[in-house]
Amino acid sequence: MTTAxxxxxxxxxxxxxxxxxxxxxxxxxxxxxVLAFAAxxxxxxxxxxxxxxxxxxxxxxxxxxxxxxxxxxxxRELDGFPLRIRFTYADVAWGRTDGQRDLMTxxxxxxxxxxxxxxxxxxxxxxxxxTGSWQAPSMSVGLTAASADGEISFVPGALDDLALDLxxxxxxxxxxxxxxxxxxxVVEADPSPTDxxxxxxxxxxxxxxxxxxxxxxxxxxxxxxEGPADGRIRASVRGPLPISxxxxxxxxxxxxxxxxxxxxxGLNWRPMDLTADGTLTLDGMMxxxxxxxxxxxxxxxxxxxxxxxxxLAEDVATLLRLATAAFSRTGSEGGSPSVRAPLTVQDGRLAxxxxxxxxxxxxxx
Numbered sequence: 001m002t003t004a005x006x007x008x009x010x011x012x013x014x015x016x017x018x019x020x021x022x023x024x025x026x027x028x029x030x031x032x033x034v035l036a037f038a039a040x041x042x043x044x045x046x047x048x049x050x051x052x053x054x055x056x057x058x059x060x061x062x063x064x065x066x067x068x069x070x071x072x073x074x075x076r077e078l079d080g081f082p083l084r085i086r087f088t089y090a091d092v093a094w095g096r097t098d099g100q101r102d103l104m105t106x107x108x109x110x111x112x113x114x115x116x117x118x119x120x121x122x123x124x125x126x127x128x129x130x131t132g133s134w135q136a137p138s139m140s141v142g143l144t145a146a147s148a149d150g151e152i153s154f155v156p157g158a159l160d161d162l163a164l165d166l167x168x169x170x171x172x173x174x175x176x177x178x179x180x181x182x183x184x185x186v187v188e189a190d191p192s193p194t195d196x197x198x199x200x201x202x203x204x205x206x207x208x209x210x211x212x213x214x215x216x217x218x219x220x221x222x223x224x225x226e227g228p229a230d231g232r233i234r235a236s237v238r239g240p241l242p243i244s245x246x247x248x249x250x251x252x253x254x255x256x257x258x259x260x261x262x263x264x265x266g267l268n269w270r271p272m273d274l275t276a277d278g279t280l281t282l283d284g285m286m287x288x289x290x291x292x293x294x295x296x297x298x299x300x301x302x303x304x305x306x307x308x309x310x311x312l313a314e315d316v317a318t319l320l321r322l323a324t325a326a327f328s329r330t331g332s333e334g335g336s337p338s339v340r341a342p343l344t345v346q347d348g349r350l351a352x353x354x355x356x357x358x359x360x361x362x363x364x365x
Contacts (some may be wrong), residue, residue, distance in 0.1 A: 002252055005179055005228075012220070023291055037043040040254075041062075041300040042082060042116075043081075043082075045116065045117055046081055046082060046085065048083045049085055049114075049116050049119055050078060052119070053087070053114060053119065053324065054078075054087065057087065059111065062072045067092060068096065068097070068181060069096050070093070070094065070095040070096065070310075071093070071094050071095075072089070072091075072092070072093050073089045073090065073091060073092045073093070073110075074089070074090035074091035074092075075089075075090045076088065076089050080113060083115065083116075083262075084113050084114070084115060084116075085113060085114050085116060085119075086112070087111070087112045087113070088109065088110070088111050089110045089111075090109060090110070091106075091107065091108060092106065092107050092109075092110040093105070093106040094106070098244045098245060098246060099244070099246045100136060100137050100196075101134065101135065101136045101245065101246075102133075102134075102135045102136075103132075103133070103134055103135075103342050104131075104132060104133050104135075105130065105131065105132035105133075106130075106131050106132075107128060107129065107130045107131070107148075108128045108129070109126060109127060109128050110124065110125075110126050110128070111123075111124070111125040111127075112124060113125070113356045115237065116345075117310045120153065120155070120156075120160075121150055121151065121152070121153045121154075122153075122154075123149070123150075124148075124149060124150040124152065124154045124164075125148075125149045126147060126148045126149070126334035126359060127147055128147065129144060129145065129146060129147075129250050130144070130145045130147070130148045130166065130331065131144050131145075132144075132245070136150045136364075139174075139361060140173065140174035140224040141171060141172070141173065141179075142171065142172045142173075142176070143166075143169060143170070143171050143172075144169070144170050144172075145166035145167060145168060145169045145170075145185075145255065146167055146168035146169075147166075147167050147168075148164065148166045148167070149164075149165050149167060150162070150163050150259045151163045155192075158191075158192060159191050159192070160190070160191075160192060161188070161189070161190055162179075162187075162188065162189045162190075162191070163185050163186070163187070163188045163189075164186070164187045164188075165184070165185075166184065166185040166186075166187075167181075167183065167184050167185075168181075168182075168183060168184075169181070169182045169185045172354065173218065173256055173360060177216075177218055178213045178216055178218075179215065179216055179218045180213065180214060180216060180219060181212075181213070181214045181216075181219070182203070182211065182212060182213045182214070183211045183212035183228075184209075184210070184211040184212070185208075185209070185210050185211075186206075186207070186208070186210075187206070187207070187208050188207040189204060189205070189206045189207075190204070190205040190206070191203075191204055193205040193274045194238065199238075200238040200239055200257050200258075200259075201238065202236040202237065202238050202261075203237055203238065203239065203240060203241050204236070204237040204241060205234075205235070205236045205237075206225065206234075206235060206236075206237070207232075207233070207235075208232070208233050209230075209231065209232045209233075210229070210230065210231045210232075211229060211230055212228040212229075212230070213228055213229045213230065213242075214228045214229070215229075219358070220357070220358060222309045222311060223357065224301075224302045224303075224305035224306040224309060224311065224355070225269045225270060225271070225272060225302075225303075225305075226270055227269075227270050229267060229269035230266075230267075230268045230269075231266065231267045231268075231269075232264065232265070232266040232267075233262060233264070233265045233266075234262075234263045235257075235260050235261060235262045235263055236260070237258070237259045237260050238257070238258060238260070238261060239253050239257050239258030240252075240253065240256060240258070241253070241257065242258075245260075245363055245364060246364065247286060247364045250282060250286055250363060250364065251282075251286075253282075258281065259279050259280065259281045259290075260281070260290075261274070262277055262278050262279065262280065262292060263277060264277060265277065265294075265322075265343075271298035271301035271302060271305075272296060272298045272299070272302055272352075273296070273297040273298055274294055274295070274296050274297075274343075274352065275294065275295050276292040276294035276295070276332075276343045277292055277293065278290055278292020278293060278343060279292070280345065281293070282363070283346075283347075285348070285362050286362045286363050286364045287308050287348050287360050287362045288345050288360050288363075289345055289346055289347065289365070290345050291342060291343065291344050291345075291350040292342070292343040292344075293340065293342065293343070294339055294340070294341050294342065294343040294352060295338050295339070295341075296338060296340075296341050296352060296353075297321075297336050297337070297338045297339075297340050298336065299324050299328075299339050299341070299353075300321060300324055302355065303317050303320050303321055303324070303336060304317075306334065306355065312354075313357075316354070320354065324339055327339050327340070329365075341353040345360055348361070348362075
């Protein structure tokens with residue numbers, strides 16, 4: 001039994017008065033309220049950004065239709081919350097008629113997405129087949145890819161960068177005959193490059209690469225190469241870009257000093273390994289024309305194969321072997337000897353030294 005004179009239990013003094021929350025519970029409630037507010041704010045922001053993105057996509061489609069494009073799609077779905085804003089479009093088709101040329105591309109499913117904190121960077125994904133075609137009176141090329149993805153970046157009011165990645169691509173001619181295959185095709189473009197101060201400013205920079213590219217005999221008959229090829233090209237277009245690929249627009253670009261500066265060209269096609277840089281423009285028939293300086297490895301094996309396939313006479317081949325041996329050099333990093341050789345595009349032919357590799361068609365056929 002305790003009395004008034006008994007000491008008070010010190011532990012009992014620390015207990016909070018009835019009905020008053022502890023300090024820990026108070027801060028837990030504050031943290032929960034902050035998280036709940038952040039979740040609500042993120043949800044509202046996600047909805048607002050999705051509305052803005054949908055309006056931007058619809059506005060771009062309306063603009064393209066207003067300038068003559070044929071652009072259609074089926075149902076559209078929105079998902080991706082909370083870390084992505086993702087629109088999935090069914091049965092997307094785009095086409096444009098430019099004079100006598102008709103361009104078209106289509107896919108069963110196109111996904112356009114963006115991160116809420118990066119609304120000016122759009123990801124594109126087409127998990128199903130993608131088809132495209134270029135049709136003109138004297139030339140028709142179709143392209144099919146098993147799948148594709150890409151990325152489009154914007155700065156306020158303008159396109160900043162574009163990248164497209166196609167996998168298992170197949171090109172066919174007008175009769176649906178396969179003319180080339182590639183395991184992967186990558187295209188990147190910068191429509192607003194910085195001015196390097198070297199004369200006529202660049203108006204477009206682009207990069208194209210092809211992995212395991214296999215042209216058929218319809219495109220490259222009897223060439224002294226075998227197996228698939230890997231190719232890369234990085235270049236800048238100088239001069240005001242033509243508004244279309246009609247002869248008048250291309251002629252205006254060419255006559256205004258328009259050229260394509262090839263900063264790097266790489267081609268590995270057994271037994272040849274080539275790197276080059278140079279300049280291209282258009283001739284009077286609107287065919288690419290220009291010259292470059294190339295470094296070639298594997299030239300002796302190319303000469304032997306050209307003789308075996310009847311592309312070179314034996315006496316010419318003997319002179320080429322002597323010239324190759326005289327001018328070959330071994331790089332600072334070792335490897336097989338290489339030869340500096342001219343790379344030319346003239347009169348509708350692409351040639352490496354004396355070897356005519358490809359026919360180069362007119363861009364306006």
